[in-house]
Amino acid sequence: MKSLHRGIIEEKPLYWIPPVALVILLGLFLTFKRYFYGLGSVTALNDYQPWGLWVGFDVLCGVALAAGGFVLTGIVHLLNFERYKSVVRPTVLSAFLGYILVSVGLLYDLGKPWNIWHPLVMWNPHSVMFEVAWCVMLYSTVLALEFSPVVLEKLGSWRILRIVRALTLPMVITGILLSTLHQSSLGTVFLIVPKKLHHLWYTNLLPVHFFLSAVSVGFAMVILESFVSHHLFKKSLETNVLLDLGQFMVVALMLMLIVRIQDVSFKIGWKNVYDGTIESWAFMTEMACFVLPLLLVFIYRNRMKMGIIVLSAAFTMAGVVLNRLNVSIIGMARSGGFRYFPSWEEFFLSFFLVTMGVLVFILCVKFLPIFPEEPAEEKPAE
Amino acid sequence: MLIDFTECIGCGECVKACQKQNKLGDNPSKDDLSSHNYTVVLKQEGINYRKLCMHCQEPTCASVCPVGAFTKTALGPVIYDADKCMGCRYCMMACPFGVPRYQWDSAVPVIAKCIFCNERVAAGGETACSWVCPMGATRMGRRSDLLEIARGRVERHPDKYVNYIYGETDAGGTSILMLSSVPFDKLGFPMDLGAQPLPSLTWSVLSKIPSIVVTGGVLLGGLTWIINRRIQLDSGALVDPEDSSRPGKGGAK
Numbered sequence: 001m002k003s004l005h006r007g008i009i010e011e012k013p014l015y016w017i018p019p020v021a022l023v024i025l026l027g028l029f030l031t032f033k034r035y036f037y038g039l040g041s042v043t044a045l046n047d048y049q050p051w052g053l054w055v056g057f058d059v060l061c062g063v064a065l066a067a068g069g070f071v072l073t074g075i076v077h078l079l080n081f082e083r084y085k086s087v088v089r090p091t092v093l094s095a096f097l098g099y100i101l102v103s104v105g106l107l108y109d110l111g112k113p114w115n116i117w118h119p120l121v122m123w124n125p126h127s128v129m130f131e132v133a134w135c136v137m138l139y140s141t142v143l144a145l146e147f148s149p150v151v152l153e154k155l156g157s158w159r160i161l162r163i164v165r166a167l168t169l170p171m172v173i174t175g176i177l178l179s180t181l182h183q184s185s186l187g188t189v190f191l192i193v194p195k196k197l198h199h200l201w202y203t204n205l206l207p208v209h210f211f212l213s214a215v216s217v218g219f220a221m222v223i224l225e226s227f228v229s230h231h232l233f234k235k236s237l238e239t240n241v242l243l244d245l246g247q248f249m250v251v252a253l254m255l256m257l258i259v260r261i262q263d264v265s266f267k268i269g270w271k272n273v274y275d276g277t278i279e280s281w282a283f284m285t286e287m288a289c290f291v292l293p294l295l296l297v298f299i300y301r302n303r304m305k306m307g308i309i310v311l312s313a314a315f316t317m318a319g320v321v322l323n324r325l326n327v328s329i330i331g332m333a334r335s336g337g338f339r340y341f342p343s344w345e346e347f348f349l350s351f352f353l354v355t356m357g358v359l360v361f362i363l364c365v366k367f368l369p370i371f372p373e374e375p376a377e378e379k380p381a382e
Numbered sequence: 383m384l385i386d387f388t389e390c391i392g393c394g395e396c397v398k399a400c401q402k403q404n405k406l407g408d409n410p411s412k413d414d415l416s417s418h419n420y421t422v423v424l425k426q427e428g429i430n431y432r433k434l435c436m437h438c439q440e441p442t443c444a445s446v447c448p449v450g451a452f453t454k455t456a457l458g459p460v461i462y463d464a465d466k467c468m469g470c471r472y473c474m475m476a477c478p479f480g481v482p483r484y485q486w487d488s489a490v491p492v493i494a495k496c497i498f499c500n501e502r503v504a505a506g507g508e509t510a511c512s513w514v515c516p517m518g519a520t521r522m523g524r525r526s527d528l529l530e531i532a533r534g535r536v537e538r539h540p541d542k543y544v545n546y547i548y549g550e551t552d553a554g555g556t557s558i559l560m561l562s563s564v565p566f567d568k569l570g571f572p573m574d575l576g577a578q579p580l581p582s583l584t585w586s587v588l589s590k591i592p593s594i595v596v597t598g599g600v601l602l603g604g605l606t607w608i609i610n611r612r613i614q615l616d617s618g619a620l621v622d623p624e625d626s627s628r629p630g631k632g633g634a635k
Binding site for chain 2: 169
């Protein structure tokens with residue numbers, strides 16, 4: 001049992017160490033460069049496109065891809081789908097780590113990161129960013145509390161555990177409300193640039209798009225993470241649970257597509273979508289990523305297989321990632337005169353943060369009762 | 383402040399005075415606004431024109447800044463508090479005129495934009511640029527007075543001016559007003575901003591948040607309550623129908 005639990009780390013102890021060490025070393029070097037020589041020394045950002053990959057990927061995609069947390073806790077604790085309980089812990093862990101990565105990403109991107117606490121005391125309720133900052137701070141706290149039982153179990157603090165357990169329901173509800181607010185508000189952020197953001201993405205329904213796509217990708221991420229964990233940690237795969245979650249994902253995708261298709265039909269007109277520009281290609285690729293999962297699920301509806309659901313989830317994830325990059329970078333590029341393309345350092349530091357996140361996840365799985373298969377971990381047997 | 387492009391001779395004295403006043407250092411490149419240039423004088427279509435912060439009546443930068451680092455003072459200037467700023471650069475993204483600049487090469491960067499020489503103006507003085515202008519092309523005054531002057535010039539010389547006072551209504555109106563003999567869009571000024579101040583776009587969503595929270599909270603709480611009660615009733619854990627003193631509860635299912 002124990003050796004199964006430890007999985008890949010124990011079996012191939014040396015083969016992954018040199019590349020990871022290299023990534024960490026180079027990451028630390030670039031971190032040093034960024035903090036001592038300014039954003040311009042590592043990024044391609046400029047006065048004409050002040051937000052780049054770190055806002056587009058680290059923050060916008062980071063928050064969206066961590067949506068699995070509120071989506072799944074809502075289904076399990078509020079709608080009482082007890083069946084999915086086995087995936088709650090790894091999902092909450094990855095959501096929590098996701099938000100930590102978003103915050104660390106912000107520490108890289110903010111010009112004066114030591115002032116990151118300023119929104120706590122310097123209020124501007126008219127600012128979307130102010131609201132997002134508060135929601136992200138509060139929701140990270142909620143996620144920490146939602147994850148705390150895992151640590152408390154390990155430590156054996158049963159009294160605190162009982163208090164936290166009693167708070168589960170209010171915490172889940174608070175988490176859903178906060179997530180609804182800031183997932184949509186990240187779309188509201190771009191409502192202020194009606195003339196700068198390309199018309200294929202600018203609509204006053206941006207907050208609705210952002211929220212619905214976050215819900216879709218929340219389910220997709222639970223599916224993908226379970227699938228990857230299955231291979232990485234040799235966990236048994238609960239096929240039925242993932243197929244069910246796939247259904248939820250498809251429903252959320254349909255909702256989002258209905259809203260977006262209506263939007264495009266009435267505001268732009270489909271015949272005006274393609275005009276040969278890079279924006280129209282980016283838009284069509286994004287839409288294809290959202291339509292393909294629906295087609296796949298429809299075609300295979302009577303002989304649904306794990307692979308199909310995983311593929312659909314992967315397309316959904318790609319679509320949401322592309323959507324966030326489209327809104328924040330590609331759709332904004334024309335107004336900035338196409339003067340920005342991410343530097344290799346920006347790509348690398350984003351990759352570095354993701355690598356660190358995965359490492360911490362693996363360590364958590366190794367030392368904490370994340371996956372429920374081992375019955376010994378559930379009860380205080382020792 | 384009223385800037386009449388037709389009177390500008392392109393001497394660039396305002397740019398130099400501005401750099402000196404705001405201690406921006408001398409920057410050889412004066413092609414566009416930068417962290418060394420709060421204002422520049424450019425030439426296009428045979429006319430000299432200035433770029434600088436427009437000092438909106440309802441500034442987008444002040445509305446989007448999460449820490450309220452921008453303030454519109456009663457006299458007109460939109461000023462910036464670098465100590466509050468955390469460097470998110472949302473102001474740069476949001477500014478409809480694309481004005482704010484950043485110190486990309488600094489480890490302690492701040493936003494760079496014209497602050498209307500706030501200290502001089504607050505003390506009853508003029509901005510460095512209008513004070514130094516040898517032609518009177520840039521002049522200070524109350525916005526309403528300047529608008530009247532501008533309208534008078536356009537009416538008296540319809541052959542000389544395009545019939546548009548830039549900043550009168552653009553993005554809800556600005557404290558800087560501009561007159562030109564060349565259409566403003568040819569000089570790179572956005573003409574499609576409309577008369578509605580941009581902050582209303584996000585406020586219309588933000589102002590709904592309290593009701594979203596209350597409605598959502600009640601909805602989610604109620605949903606959970608109903609579902610859990612049904613489950614408990616189904617499993618017979620909550621009320622034992624035989625034992626119930628209130629028959630309504632047992633018969634609810």
